[in-house]
Structure formats: C-alpha cells, structure tokens
Amino acid sequence: MKWATPLSLFFLATRSPSAFGDSFFLGEPDGTPPDDADDGLFQESTHCHSGSVINRCGDIFIERHTVAELSTSGGCNSVADLFQWGCCMEARLIELDIYTDINLVLATACFLYYFWDCVVTGDGCLDFGGGGPPPTPQPTPAPVTIPTPLPPTPGPTPRPTPRMGTPWPTPRPTPRPTSLLPVGGPQPAGICFSKLTTVAVSGKGSISISEVQVGDRVVTAQDSSGKELYETVFALGHYNPSESGDFLQFQVAEADGSTTSKKMMPLEVSASHLVLIHDGKQHAVRADSVKVGDVLQGPQGHGDYRISKIHQVSRQGVFSPLTPSGKLVVNNGIAATGYVAAPGQNSAEHLQSKDGFLFPMSHYSYAHLFIAPFRLVCMGILSSLCTAMDEDGILQYVSTGFRVHGWIEEQNTLVQQVLLVLFSLVCGICMVVEFVFGATYGPLAIFLGIMAWISFIKPNMTNRFQQAKAKAA
Numbered sequence: 001m002k003w004a005t006p007l008s009l010f011f012l013a014t015r016s017p018s019a020f021g022d023s024f025f026l027g028e029p030d031g032t033p034p035d036d037a038d039d040g041l042f043q044e045s046t047h048c049h050s051g052s053v054i055n056r057c058g059d060i061f062i063e064r065h066t067v068a069e070l071s072t073s074g075g076c077n078s079v080a081d082l083f084q085w086g087c088c089m090e091a092r093l094i095e096l097d098i099y100t101d102i103n104l105v106l107a108t109a110c111f112l113y114y115f116w117d118c119v120v121t122g123d124g125c126l127d128f129g130g131g132g133p134p135p136t137p138q139p140t141p142a143p144v145t146i147p148t149p150l151p152p153t154p155g156p157t158p159r160p161t162p163r164m165g166t167p168w169p170t171p172r173p174t175p176r177p178t179s180l181l182p183v184g185g186p187q188p189a190g191i192c193f194s195k196l197t198t199v200a201v202s203g204k205g206s207i208s209i210s211e212v213q214v215g216d217r218v219v220t221a222q223d224s225s226g227k228e229l230y231e232t233v234f235a236l237g238h239y240n241p242s243e244s245g246d247f248l249q250f251q252v253a254e255a256d257g258s259t260t261s262k263k264m265m266p267l268e269v270s271a272s273h274l275v276l277i278h279d280g281k282q283h284a285v286r287a288d289s290v291k292v293g294d295v296l297q298g299p300q301g302h303g304d305y306r307i308s309k310i311h312q313v314s315r316q317g318v319f320s321p322l323t324p325s326g327k328l329v330v331n332n333g334i335a336a337t338g339y340v341a342a343p344g345q346n347s348a349e350h351l352q353s354k355d356g357f358l359f360p361m362s363h364y365s366y367a368h369l370f371i372a373p374f375r376l377v378c379m380g381i382l383s384s385l386c387t388a389m390d391e392d393g394i395l396q397y398v399s400t401g402f403r404v405h406g407w408i409e410e411q412n413t414l415v416q417q418v419l420l421v422l423f424s425l426v427c428g429i430c431m432v433v434e435f436v437f438g439a440t441y442g443p444l445a446i447f448l449g450i451m452a453w454i455s456f457i458k459p460n461m462t463n464r465f466q467q468a469k470a471k472a473a
Helices: 005-011 052-058 067-072 079-096 102-114 363-380 396-409 415-470
Strands: 118-123 124-127 200-201 204-210 217-221 227-233 234-255 267-269 274-277 295-297 303-322 327-330 333-338 349-352 357-362
Touching: 200 327, 200 396, 234 333, 234 357, 267 274, 274 363, 295 333, 333 363, 349 363, 357 363, 357 415, 363 415
Parallel strands: none
Antiparallel strands: 118 124, 200 204, 200 217, 217 227, 217 327, 234 267, 234 303, 274 333, 295 303, 327 333, 349 357
8 A cells, every 4th residue: 555645645634624625535436445445544453342433434445435424423522432543543553563554544544533623631532613512511519618627636745754774666677679779760761881881893893882983883683594793883872981870780691501601791781771581572671670580682582691690880981872773782692772761661661651551562662663764864864963962972863852752751641642653653654764775775765755746646636636526516
C-alpha cells in the first residue's frame, strides 16, 4: 500500500466534509467495496471487541467510500468510544512493535475526525459542539452544617524522668537496603558509560570509550562465523569528561562456568542505561532492573556472561557514542546499547504512563525511533549539524527530546496514546526510508519523493477530486 494515499486521507479526514461537498469521495464512483479486507481503514484485532468506533472505521475503504460517510457518527458520544479506539491502537502496536502499520495510522485519522471538536481530559471526552448529547446537569448539593467547635484538647502529660538504672527500649537498627539504588522515583537520564569502558575501533584497536570520535568504525556485533561487524559512529550522545556520575558496576563470569583467556572488565553503566540480557526478554532493559544471576548477551546475541556481583561506583566522565543500530560491543565481548530510558520511566522494558499503563513499545524501540530523523540528517546531509551540545554535554537534539517527553508525561493516558501514534508515524516514515535507501541516501530519497508528489501525484489527485465533484453535482 502506498504512503501517498494514507497520508492524504489522514489530512482530509481531519477536515469537515462540508469543505468538499456531501458527495465527495476518493476513488471509484460506483462506491464498490474492495474484495480483500487489507484495504480497510482499520481491521478489528483479536485483542479488541466490537465497539462503535471500530464499526465506524471498519466500513470505510480507501479510494472507495465517501468522506461524507464519516459524518454519520454523532460526534462525541461516550468515554467507551475512546477506550475502544485505544484498545485497538494498542493491539496494532503489540503486533508490529516499532514499525508503523498503515491501518493504525488511518484509524488514528478516523479517531481525530470523530473527536475533532472534543476536549480530551482525564475523565473522558467533553463535547463542545461535536454533535453528542448535552451533558447531564449535576444535582445541587445539600447545605453542609458547620459543627460547633470543641474546646482545645490539653497537651500531653510530660513523660516522667526515668530513674537511674531503668533501661529504655533499644531502637531497632535501620534495615539494610536490598537495592543499590533508591526505589520508587525516576533516575536521572543522560548518563551512560563510564570512562573505564573499552570499545574496539577499526585501525586503533581496543581504546577507552572516552577516546571515541565521530567517524570511528566500532564493533557492534559478530556474525555466525565470528567475524566482527563494524558501524560508523555518527554522533556522541553524551560526552562530558569532567562530569561525575553514579554507575552500576556489573562483574561478569562465563555463563557456563568455564574460564576464559580474555580479560573481562566489569561493565559500568548508569541506572537508566539499556542493557541486553539473555532471559527471554525481547528488548533491552534498564540497568537498575538487572539482578545477580542474569546473563548479559555477547556479540552474537547469545547469553555469554553471567553477572556475579553488582556494585555502585562513582566515576568522573560520562560517554555514549551513537551508531546506526544503536548497539556496540564493549569490554572485549559484551553487547550493549548506546541508549537510555526516557526520563521519568521506571518500567524495566516498556514505556509506562504516570498512572501505571504499560504501552506496547519498548524503551529501545522508542529511543531508536526518536533518533531516526537525527540519523538521516547526520549521515545523509551534514555531520557538522549534529555536534551541538547543552551545558551537560548531552546532544541538544536529545536534551530537547527529554524536555518534550517530560511534558508528555504530564498528560493523561489517552492523550499519550494519540501522541505515541503520531510520533510513530513521523519517525516511522524516517525509519522506513532509512531501511530501504540507507541513512546516507535517505534524505535524497525524501526530497525526490516530495518533488514527485508536487509534480505528479498531487495534480492527478486534484483532477480526480474535481471530476468526482462535477459528477456528483
């Protein structure tokens, strides 16, 4: 399915049908529905049950039915409509993870059309002219009788001075904490590897991560034959030799208990850093969720190194080089990522709203999607555009993203779901372009696509719209 049609339908679906006429449609004049269900705007998932929003969106077909049919809704009718849509959105993301599914995008367009005139709050949807029923008036509260104030309670009797020799109860000692880090609050984001971390660089050998520069080719994985695979560092996500930070130190041993001739340095990363473990989890997890006995992945993706001890250490210097895959091999064989979890996130693997709702998108997928437009600019346009840092040594693009994410964290779950879909749409397009053309030629492909749209596709669609209106008149 082409991108041009869904993107145009997305913008058209959010406009009033009166702007195009009641008989406006996008394709075949006979209105015949397609034979295969894949052309539908939205397909009901096994995770979703039938609801009014699903039924409405499921009957609208691309280039077949009229946009005016969208107006058959009655506007903003119930909170149930909103949550049915959210359920379906979640199901589509569970199925496809970070890749944007076109049915999901068009379902979002349908949702925005139905609830365009509504203000979404934490309690649901308040109708301001969308066609829904008027709000039910609340009963007038009964007057509250203010009780007569009671006389003040006398202060407690002072405790008598104990006699000599009378033992007082010995207070219990404070229990030793079971975790190295405080529990229940978000950890600071942006701190990554310590300066003791080493990476293998083509032409330089094994060097400290503090010496890695943009343009260096570092080992990110190994193929099945053991051949090392290299990727180019396109930016330094965090580089601050003078900043001090707290790190988790993971001491490792061979997972099978055997000895190795390689000298394995402990892995030292920040609490919110995303590490790869081999315990059935699909995605990278926060470092502060890892326990003694967990197994870290090696360069081939196998569980190679078992964690024997975990300590908390303080070091001066924080560093995090970025590669196109977001991964790199450190300390002579431990597979790691260059990403951290977003600020305010305490869930080990997936994004979580402030009221505890787990989104079906992992921290790693969220970070990799977010960096996608930045990768295209750095690798396909001009690398010097990607060196701006804030006062803490964090990439300006990343620190701005942290601030935007902080604002999103304050919204209710439904708004976060809508924003997550729009975010996946924009950044997902960049990832698709990068996957097909590569990050180096991706910007050129986008430019040529825009020119083709302006020169050929848009005029053709305009002619079809005019013919459809003339025939309907």
